[in-house]
Amino acid sequence: MFEIRSRPDPVVWADDDKTGPFSRQELEFYRTNGYIKVEGLFDVDEIQTYCEKLTTGKDELEEDIKSNKEEFISTDNYTCVTEPGSTKIRSIYSPHKFLPAANQLCRDRRLLGRVRQILDSDVYMHHTRLNCKQQFKGTGFYWHSDFETWHTEDGMPRPRCLTCMVLMTRNLPQNGALMVIPGSHRHYISCAGPTPDNHWISSLQDRYIGIPNQEALSQMVKEGGIHYCTGEAGSVFFFDCNLLHGSQANFSPWDRMNFFLVYNSVDNKLVPPFGPPKPRPETLGTRDPAWVQPITPLEKPTDE
Amino acid sequence: MFEIRSRPDPVVWADDDKTGPFSRQELEFYRTNGYIKVEGLFDVDEIQTYCEKLTTGKDELEEDIKSNKEEFISTDNYTCVTEPGSTKIRSIYSPHKFLPAANQLCRDRRLLGRVRQILDSDVYMHHTRLNCKQQFKGTGFYWHSDFETWHTEDGMPRPRCLTCMVLMTRNLPQNGALMVIPGSHRHYISCAGPTPDNHWISSLQDRYIGIPNQEALSQMVKEGGIHYCTGEAGSVFFFDCNLLHGSQANFSPWDRMNFFLVYNSVDNKLVPPFGPPKPRPETLGTRDPAWVQPITPLEKPTDE
Numbered sequence: 043m044f045e046i047r048s049r050p051d052p053v054v055w056a057d058d059d060k061t062g063p064f065s066r067q068e069l070e071f072y073r074t075n076g077y078i079k080v081e082g083l084f085d086v087d088e089i090q091t092y093c094e095k096l097t098t099g100k101d102e103l104e105e106d107i108k109s110n111k112e113e114f115i116s117t118d119n120y121t122c123v124t125e126p127g128s129t130k131i132r133s134i135y136s137p138h139k140f141l142p143a144a145n146q147l148c149r150d151r152r153l154l155g156r157v158r159q160i161l162d163s164d165v166y167m168h169h170t171r172l173n174c175k176q177q178f179k180g181t182g183f184y185w186h187s188d189f190e191t192w193h194t195e196d197g198m199p200r201p202r203c204l205t206c207m208v209l210m211t212r213n214l215p216q217n218g219a220l221m222v223i224p225g226s227h228r229h230y231i232s233c234a235g236p237t238p239d240n241h242w243i244s245s246l247q248d249r250y251i252g253i254p255n256q257e258a259l260s261q262m263v264k265e266g267g268i269h270y271c272t273g274e275a276g277s278v279f280f281f282d283c284n285l286l287h288g289s290q291a292n293f294s295p296w297d298r299m300n301f302f303l304v305y306n307s308v309d310n311k312l313v314p315p316f317g318p319p320k321p322r323p324e325t326l327g328t329r330d331p332a333w334v335q336p337i338t339p340l341e342k343p344t345d346e
Numbered sequence: 347m348f349e350i351r352s353r354p355d356p357v358v359w360a361d362d363d364k365t366g367p368f369s370r371q372e373l374e375f376y377r378t379n380g381y382i383k384v385e386g387l388f389d390v391d392e393i394q395t396y397c398e399k400l401t402t403g404k405d406e407l408e409e410d411i412k413s414n415k416e417e418f419i420s421t422d423n424y425t426c427v428t429e430p431g432s433t434k435i436r437s438i439y440s441p442h443k444f445l446p447a448a449n450q451l452c453r454d455r456r457l458l459g460r461v462r463q464i465l466d467s468d469v470y471m472h473h474t475r476l477n478c479k480q481q482f483k484g485t486g487f488y489w490h491s492d493f494e495t496w497h498t499e500d501g502m503p504r505p506r507c508l509t510c511m512v513l514m515t516r517n518l519p520q521n522g523a524l525m526v527i528p529g530s531h532r533h534y535i536s537c538a539g540p541t542p543d544n545h546w547i548s549s550l551q552d553r554y555i556g557i558p559n560q561e562a563l564s565q566m567v568k569e570g571g572i573h574y575c576t577g578e579a580g581s582v583f584f585f586d587c588n589l590l591h592g593s594q595a596n597f598s599p600w601d602r603m604n605f606f607l608v609y610n611s612v613d614n615k616l617v618p619p620f621g622p623p624k625p626r627p628e629t630l631g632t633r634d635p636a637w638v639q640p641i642t643p644l645e646k647p648t649d650e
Contacts, residue, residue, distance in 0.1 A: 178560050182595055215519040216572045221597060256482050260599035268520045268598055290594040291486055293525060294572055295564035 044258050047230045051201050053282055055162035055307075062159030063152070072160065075266070076227030077281035079273060083152050084208070089276035093210040095143035096172055096301060104131050121325040130179050134172045136325040138303075139333075144170060148303055149340040153206050156280060157305045161202055164336035165305040168192065168203060168312075169326055173300050175218045180292035182218060186253055187231070188304075189284040194317035196327035201227075202310040203283040210299040213272050217298040218289045220279070223259075225266035226286035231258045254286065262286060308336055348562050351534045355504050357586055359466035359611075366463030367456070376464065379570075380531030381585035383577060387456055388512070393580035397514040399447035400476055400605060408435050425629040434483050440629040442474045442607075443637075452607055453644040457510050460584060461609045465506055468640035472496065472507060472610040473630055478603050479522045484596035486522060490557055491535070492608075493588040498621035500631035505531075506614040507587040514603040517576050521602040522593045524583070527563075529570035530590035535562045558590065566590060612640055 053073045058066060064078070072078040084092070103122050107115065108129050115122040121135040137144040147153070148167055157165055174180070188205065192198040213219040231254040254262075271279050281287070283304075292298055312329055315321045324330055357377045362370060368382070376382040388396070407426050411419060412433050419426040425439040441448040451457070452471055461469055478484070492509065496502040517523040535558040558566075575583050585591070587608075596602055616633055619625045628634055 178563070182597070185597070215574070215594075216525065218594075221520065256599065259482070263599050270519070288597055290519075290522075290597055293486070293489070293592055293594055295560065295567050 044255050045232045046258055046261065047232070049201070049228050049230060049284065053227060054160050055202060056159055057162075060159070060162070063155045064159055069160070072280065072282075075224040076285035077222055077224070077269075077271070077279055079271065079277060079279050080156070081273065081277045083278040084276040086276060089208075089210065092143055092147060092208075092301075093275065093299065096137065096141065096210065096299070099137060099141045099144070100131055100134060100172060100174060103134060104129065107131070116323055116325065118324065121323060125176075125179055125181055128179060130176050131174050132180070133174070136169050136328075137172050138167060138170045139325070144172070144301065146340065147208065147301065149337055151339045153208075153278065153303065154337060154339050157204060157206065160204060160280070161305065161307045163202075163307045163309050165307055166328070166334050166337055168196075168198070168304040168306040168328060170304065171302045173302060175289070175292045175298040177217075177292060177295045177297050180218055180298065182290045183288055184253055185223075185259055185286050185288040187226070187284050187286050192283060192327065195315050195322050197313045197315040197321055198283075198306065198310065198327070199313055200310050201282065201284045202307040204305055205281050205283065206303040206305070207271070207279040207281065208301045208303065209273050209275050209277045209279075210301055211275050211297055213298055213300070214294070214296070215270050215272065215290070216292075217294040217296045218292040219298070220271040220287055220289050220300070222269050222271060222281065223262045223266050223286040224269050226262040227282040227284040229262065230284070231262075259286070305337075308334075348559050349536045350562055350565065351536070353505070353532050353534060353588065355506070357531060358464050359506060360463055361466075364463070364466070367459045368463055373464070376584065376586075379528040380589035381526055381528070381575070381583055383575065383581060383583050384460070385577065385581045387582040388580040390580060393512075393514065396447055396451060396512075396605075397579065397603065400441065400445065400514065401603070403441060403445045403448075404435055404438060404476060404478060407438060408433065411435070420627055420629065422628065425627060429480075429483055429485055432483060434480050435478050436484070437478070438476045440473050440632075441476050442471060443629070448474060448476070448605065450644060451512065451605065453641055455643045457512075457582065457607065458641060458643045461508060461510065464508060464584070465609065465611045467506075467611040467613050469609040469611055470632070470638050470641055472500075472502070472608040472632060474608065475606045476603065477606060478601065479593070479596045481521075481596060481599045481601050484522055484602065486594045487592055488557055489527075489563055489590050489592040491530070491588050491590050496587060496631065499619050499626050501617045501619040501625055502587075502610065502614065502631070503617055504614050505586065505588045506611040508609055509585050509587065510607040510609070511575065511583040511585065512605045512607065513577050513579050513581045513583075514605055515579050515601055517602055517604070518598070518600070519574050519576065519594070520596075521598040521600045522596040523602070524575040524591055524593050524604070526573050526575060526585065527566045527570050527590040528573055530566040531586040531588040533566065534588070535566075563590070609641075612638075
């Protein structure tokens with residue numbers, strides 16, 4: 043059993059007459075489709091530097107994993123997940139807490155300006171994550187809405203939250219580019235059943251619970267199709283927290299690395315989770331007052 | 347360790363001045379890339395009828411599997427493989443031996459004329475297979491060359507063999523269209539290690555042995571890229587038995603059904619396998635003299 047309901051909350055929280063980096067047409071596209079691409083937001087050299095720094099951070103963690111022979115590391119500062127049955131890193135959560143380059147990206151004016159325009163408030167990082175879909179080994183991830191998890195397991199009250207996906211490498215269907223179902227963010231699909239304790243551990247490698255059923259997915263796809271978020275390194279996709287997305291495996295010799303920056307409105311701070319009694323770790327959904335602070339933009343060259 | 351060697355055998359076996367349905371340019375494309383697409387070889391109504399008949403056959407077998415609770419059925423007439431951990435059919439081998447529609451397709455002049463032109467001889471069916479990559483459930487298949495298996499496990503002497511992939515539904519990246527590495531058919535990649543007994547049983551669900559390593563794959567992709575064999579129902583891809591191919595999972599609500607017709611030259615009949623002592627079953631590589639007979643074309647409307 044499932045139920046599809048219309049979303050009562052706005053997608054673009056600012057009034058139409060409020061100006062900002064996005065044009066009125068761009069905001070309308072985002073409102074309708076739940077995502078928007080900004081091509082070449084970072085130039086080639088700049089993104090290359092970021093990519094190298096993040097890769098170095100990832101490689102160091104990978105060495106730790108190899109020597110500890112663990113598939114999973116969770117500390118106060120980060121959570122690190124490998125591909126099933128492998129020491130290859132799939133995701134690093136909250137690298138902005140220990141990697142200066144990741145922290146710097148969060149404070150970039152070109153991202154922040156656009157995010158604040160859509161959410162119409164100050165913002166803080168719910169989390170960041172580096173998704174490394176490595177050549178040949180990177181597996182897919184089934185359809186899901188992030189807000190489903192962030193609401194149920196993290197206690198995020200409303201969908202006043204969005205993700206900036208910064209492409210660190212070229213993204214193609216062949217290397218498992220993110221797929222989205224345009225328009226799906228305007229619906230809530232209720233999923234049957236309770237959330238098991240510590241569900242988040244297994245859900246980071248592959249998710250089996252809280253996914254929309256096939257009938258609901260078919261209906262969403264019939265309305266909006268399936269769009270590949272392809273592009274060159276340096277392009278950025280802004281997407282709503284309730285947009286259905288997933289991705290196929292990386293079958294290519296080309297690593298696919300994306301950095302996800304999840305900005306939440308300061309007016310939408312976490313409360314106790316709506317599902318399980320205990321929230322997910324700090325690295326997945328920040329509650330630490332030191333980190334739940336409005337992000338201040340860096341004084342850097344900007345296009346605004 | 348691996349080794350890449352050049353293919354000593356022809357790709358197009360006929361002389362250039364021998365005419366047929368394919369133009370000289372088309373043959374040159376096939377020789378260089380290892381595949382060629384013929385759009386709309388079957389018209390919409392015709393392919394729809396074939397698709398319905400094959401689907402009916404598949405559905406009946408699926409009912410058998412459900413009632414027998416088996417993941418795998420192999421009889422004298424067919425071999426049927428399900429998706430891992432599911433009763434959904436992934437592949438049916440040799441449907442032409444019991445489904446009249448499948449048999450009729452093998453004898454279609456539009457396929458046969460082109461196949462004979464490339465292989466420059468009479469041909470028989472090495473096998474046929476219906477690949478059903480069903481909506482949401484259909485999993486991917488890693489890179490491989492068919493000839494690697496057909497030579498080692500079936501005892502096919504030379505690569506004088508090709509596959510016609512008839513698209514029964516629309517094929518897109520989203521529903522796991524076949525990917526090929528153009529030009530890879532001109533190389534042999536030797537894979538280390540012996541073939542275990544009865545390897546074919548596990549290899550039909552997912553293959554772990556006899557796959558080219560990442561270094562070899564990277565080199566092939568660097569030269570030829572990765573091409574998706576997309577198209578509408580009724581289009582046909584002809585591809586060389588030694589072309590590297592694979593496919594991602596079906597993430598869409600759209601079934602992806604393709605019928606593979608594997609034609610082998612009558613001058614290239616099977617001998618004892620070059621790897622394991624025992625060949626794979628008759629349904630995967632025909633040896634029965636009754637089936638190793640030149641195929642006669644049906645007297646039907648034709649475009650030739």
